[in-house]
Amino acid sequence: MSAVPADLLVTDRPGVDLEAATTAAAAFLQALGVDTDRPGLDRTPERMARAYAELFDAGPVELTTFPNEEAYDEVVLARGIPFRSVCEHHLLPFVGVAHVGYLPGERIVGLSKLARVVEHLAAGPQVQERLTSQVARLLQDRLRPRGVGVVLDAEHLCMSVRGVRATGARTRTSALLGRMRSDARTRAEFLALTGTGAA
Numbered sequence: 001m002s003a004v005p006a007d008l009l010v011t012d013r014p015g016v017d018l019e020a021a022t023t024a025a026a027a028f029l030q031a032l033g034v035d036t037d038r039p040g041l042d043r044t045p046e047r048m049a050r051a052y053a054e055l056f057d058a059g060p061v062e063l064t065t066f067p068n069e070e071a072y073d074e075v076v077l078a079r080g081i082p083f084r085s086v087c088e089h090h091l092l093p094f095v096g097v098a099h100v101g102y103l104p105g106e107r108i109v110g111l112s113k114l115a116r117v118v119e120h121l122a123a124g125p126q127v128q129e130r131l132t133s134q135v136a137r138l139l140q141d142r143l144r145p146r147g148v149g150v151v152l153d154a155e156h157l158c159m160s161v162r163g164v165r166a167t168g169a170r171t172r173t174s175a176l177l178g179r180m181r182s183d184a185r186t187r188a189e190f191l192a193l194t195g196t197g198a199a
């Protein structure tokens with residue numbers, strides 16, 4: 001996906017200007033009446049810049065796959081993958097779990113790669129709906145399984161710590177492709193395995 005070497009520091013990545021981001025963060029805080037010179041806050045603009053550089057860092061993702069030698073043809077599900085992203089409207093985090101499953105075709109995928117795909121696509125400003133669809137589509141395109149199912153369940157800080165302050169409210173989104181969508185039994189099995197079934 002990305003041509004950037006995996007061992008390159010987040011802040012050394014092409015397109016990341018930490019100094020400019022630090023200056024901008026200081027100006028931003030000052031515009032909000034925050035005294036950035038007082039002890040304790042003097043390095044905060046730099047920390048803000050580094051923190052967002054980290055949250056926006058997608059890193060590479062390589063899907064290691066293996067031949068499906070046993071012709072395994074039931075659902076494979078990685079359940080409860082923790083993830084964090086940033087909502088593109090407020091740049092506040094949304095945090096939750098992803099359930100990512102697929103119905104193997106010719107190949108199976110290294111299980112950790114299901115979590116890595118979520119991590120990769122969660123980097124940068126996102127909306128939960130897009131993130132859900134992108135995870136499903138990437139797996140469909142690269143793995144060519146017979147079906148893919150993705151459920152995301154997250155709390156949006158923009159909705160819980162400010163604004164409407166609906167603390168604890170969670171948002172659930174799903175994307176089902178191929179037989180995971182068209183075959184009622186597979187679909188029901190996937191949703192039951194994720195714990196979001198009987199819907």
Ligand SMILES: Nc1nc2c(ncn2[C@@H]2O[C@H](COP(=O)(O)OP(=O)(O)OP(=O)(O)O)[C@@H](O)[C@H]2O)c(=O)[nH]1
Nearest residue numbers: 087088089090126127128129156158159162163164
């Ligand atoms: N659909 C969707 N909406 C999101 C997501 N993350 C945040 N939002 C919403 O984006 C909307 C932005 O609405 P605006 O009215 O432009 O912003 P606002 O005045 O700050 O709205 P409030 O949050 O209601 O105070 C809000 O309703 C957020 O809850 C997401 O992942 N998906």
Ligand SMILES: [Zn+2]
Nearest residue numbers: 087089090158
């Ligand atoms: Zn938001």
